Amino acid sequence: MKILTEIGKYFILMAKVFSRPEKNKMYYKQIFREIESLGINSIGIVVVISIFMGAVITLQTRYNLENPMIPMYLIGLTARDTMLLEFSSTMVGLILAGKVGSNISSEIGHMRITEQIDALEVMGVNSACYLILPKVVACVFFNPFLTLLSMFVGVFGGWLACVSTGALPSSDYLYGIQYWFVPFYVAYALIKTVVFAIIITTVPAYCGYNVKGGALEVGRASTKGIVTSSILILLFNVILTQLLLS
Amino acid sequence: MVILRNINKSFNGEQVLYDISVEFEPGKTNLIIGKSGSGKTVLMKSIIGLHVVDNGKIFYNDRDFVSMNHKEQRNLRKEMGMLFQGSALFDSLTVEENIRFPLDMFSTMTEQEKRNRVNFCLNRVNLDNVNRLFPAEISGGMQKRVAIARAIVLNPRYLFCDEPNSGLDPKTALVIDKLISDITHEYNITTIINTHDMNSVMEIGEKVVFIHQGHKCWEGTNVEIMNSDDEALNDFIFASDFAKKVKERNIDQSSS
Numbered sequence: 001m002k003i004l005t006e007i008g009k010y011f012i013l014m015a016k017v018f019s020r021p022e023k024n025k026m027y028y029k030q031i032f033r034e035i036e037s038l039g040i041n042s043i044g045i046v047v048v049i050s051i052f053m054g055a056v057i058t059l060q061t062r063y064n065l066e067n068p069m070i071p072m073y074l075i076g077l078t079a080r081d082t083m084l085l086e087f088s089s090t091m092v093g094l095i096l097a098g099k100v101g102s103n104i105s106s107e108i109g110h111m112r113i114t115e116q117i118d119a120l121e122v123m124g125v126n127s128a129c130y131l132i133l134p135k136v137v138a139c140v141f142f143n144p145f146l147t148l149l150s151m152f153v154g155v156f157g158g159w160l161a162c163v164s165t166g167a168l169p170s171s172d173y174l175y176g177i178q179y180w181f182v183p184f185y186v187a188y189a190l191i192k193t194v195v196f197a198i199i200i201t202t203v204p205a206y207c208g209y210n211v212k213g214g215a216l217e218v219g220r221a222s223t224k225g226i227v228t229s230s231i232l233i234l235l236f237n238v239i240l241t242q243l244l245l246s
Numbered sequence: 247m248v249i250l251r252n253i254n255k256s257f258n259g260e261q262v263l264y265d266i267s268v269e270f271e272p273g274k275t276n277l278i279i280g281k282s283g284s285g286k287t288v289l290m291k292s293i294i295g296l297h298v299v300d301n302g303k304i305f306y307n308d309r310d311f312v313s314m315n316h317k318e319q320r321n322l323r324k325e326m327g328m329l330f331q332g333s334a335l336f337d338s339l340t341v342e343e344n345i346r347f348p349l350d351m352f353s354t355m356t357e358q359e360k361r362n363r364v365n366f367c368l369n370r371v372n373l374d375n376v377n378r379l380f381p382a383e384i385s386g387g388m389q390k391r392v393a394i395a396r397a398i399v400l401n402p403r404y405l406f407c408d409e410p411n412s413g414l415d416p417k418t419a420l421v422i423d424k425l426i427s428d429i430t431h432e433y434n435i436t437t438i439i440n441t442h443d444m445n446s447v448m449e450i451g452e453k454v455v456f457i458h459q460g461h462k463c464w465e466g467t468n469v470e471i472m473n474s475d476d477e478a479l480n481d482f483i484f485a486s487d488f489a490k491k492v493k494e495r496n497i498d499q500s501s502s
């Protein structure tokens with residue numbers, strides 16, 4: 001019952017978020033601000049994690065394949081498809097849910113308890129739209145780039161692992177990552193990314209926007225936002241995979 | 247002119263405001279006084295629609311605020327300025343950007359006009375050379391003044407101040423009170439101020455409304471307040487021994 005109320009309140013807030021902005025110029029400015037704080041500042045973490053995951057996937061696949069019947073280049077193919085299908089969209093989504101999500105819910109929660117949101121409302125500004133819409137737009141546009149970047153860097157990380165450990169010949173890996181490439185996998189990953197971007201921004205924003213109390217509650221709202229959006233990402237991952245790949 | 251008729255407000259079944267009716271006049275500093283927790287902030291937030299009242303009517307110069315839809319309320323709010331209990335400046339923006347914000351959002355002024363207006367308002371609250379600082383880098387009293395500047399930048403017809411001088415030393419508090427009072431008279435604004443500071447009441451209380459446990463117990467001027475016979479009000483204004491003695495002496499003197 002409580003969960004239904006929450007869902008209802010979430011959609012009421014979204015109706016406020018996705019309404020016509022008062023002054024487009026102010027919103028463009030906000031969008032660029034958010035692209036910087038939510039997108040560009042996430043490049044580092046995405047690159048680091050993708051490189052290591054690409055390397056680990058390659059090595060693990062290599063050491064689990066002792067059968068000489070299986071050609072070595074399949075390891076490259078496996079690493080590539082794992083990055084494309086799951087890692088670069090879902091795992092990066094989960095990581096961003098932590099980083100971007102906590103950023104959003106603590107920022108908005110802080111604005112709530114210090115009455116900054118009330119101040120916006122008193123001025124006659126639609127605070128939900130002004131605070132949340134630019135974040136959603138920024139992530140929906142920028143996260144696909146993060147996903148593409150993660151794909152390239154991850155595959156590159158696999159190659160680095162081959163070269164540095166000698167686990168398999170670089171030529172096999174390079175052949176593997178070009179073998180039987182399915183372009184739709186990239187599209188599939190990007191579609192997931194866009195859906196995840198909406199989850200990552202709106203759910204923590206909802207939690208922050210409805211904070212009551214003090215700093216402690218802001219912390220709680222932040223945790224709640226991350227946990228809820230992570231679960232939703234996993235859930236929508238299943239739904240979208242069934243819809244797109246079956 | 248802001249008129250309240252029979253305002254009731256409760257949270258989750260717990261009633262905070264009981265049947266409040268009062269008129270706030272333009273060009274005057276209207277004070278709402280009462281103990282901590284008596285419902286002053288709730289009343290003020292109900293008047294501007296941040297809380298939805300259970301029943302009752304609110305009129306802004308004959309415009310019925312309660313029956314307006316969200317959009318109409320938002321439009322009416324462009325005529326309001328508010329100074330919050332904790333200043334509520336946007337901490338990601340500089341002082342100048344804070345004051346400019348309503349102009350950027352709603353006015354069609356040119357850059358130069360906006361800059362002039364911001365400087366005029368900063369001047370009006372006696373602040374110089376703080377344009378590029380962030381709210382965290384200035385003192386509490388300065389934050390209050392910046393918040394006043396932001397509240398008046400669009401020339402509001404209605405100004406709301408929630409405890410404008412809480413957390414300030416008596417001298418700075420006086421400066422802020424004087425500032426609000428001056429602005430009110432200068433532009434004929436309907437100003438409503440929440441306070442529990444008796445100094446403010448004596449200085450600028452042209453109309454005083456006393457709220458006690460969610461009820462309106464008394465209203466009058468700062469001259470009448472000293473001679474009221476409302477028990478709760480006397481309890482409130484003569485809370486300190488010193489004030490009680492002053493009152494007794496006054497009575498002695500006038501009777502002898």
Ligand SMILES: Nc1ncnc2c1ncn2[C@@H]1O[C@H](COP(=O)(O)OP(=O)(O)OP(=O)(O)O)[C@@H](O)[C@H]1O
Nearest residue numbers: 257262280281282283284285286287288289409442
């Ligand atoms: N959002 C809310 N939900 C539930 N109860 C509330 C809410 N806001 C205020 N109250 C209750 O309403 C009562 C009046 O609170 P209010 O903030 O108006 O007091 P106040 O007169 O402004 O006090 P102070 O001088 O300390 O600011 C308090 O008992 C408070 O617990």
Ligand SMILES: [Mg+2]
Nearest residue numbers: 286287331408
């Ligand atoms: Mg209060």
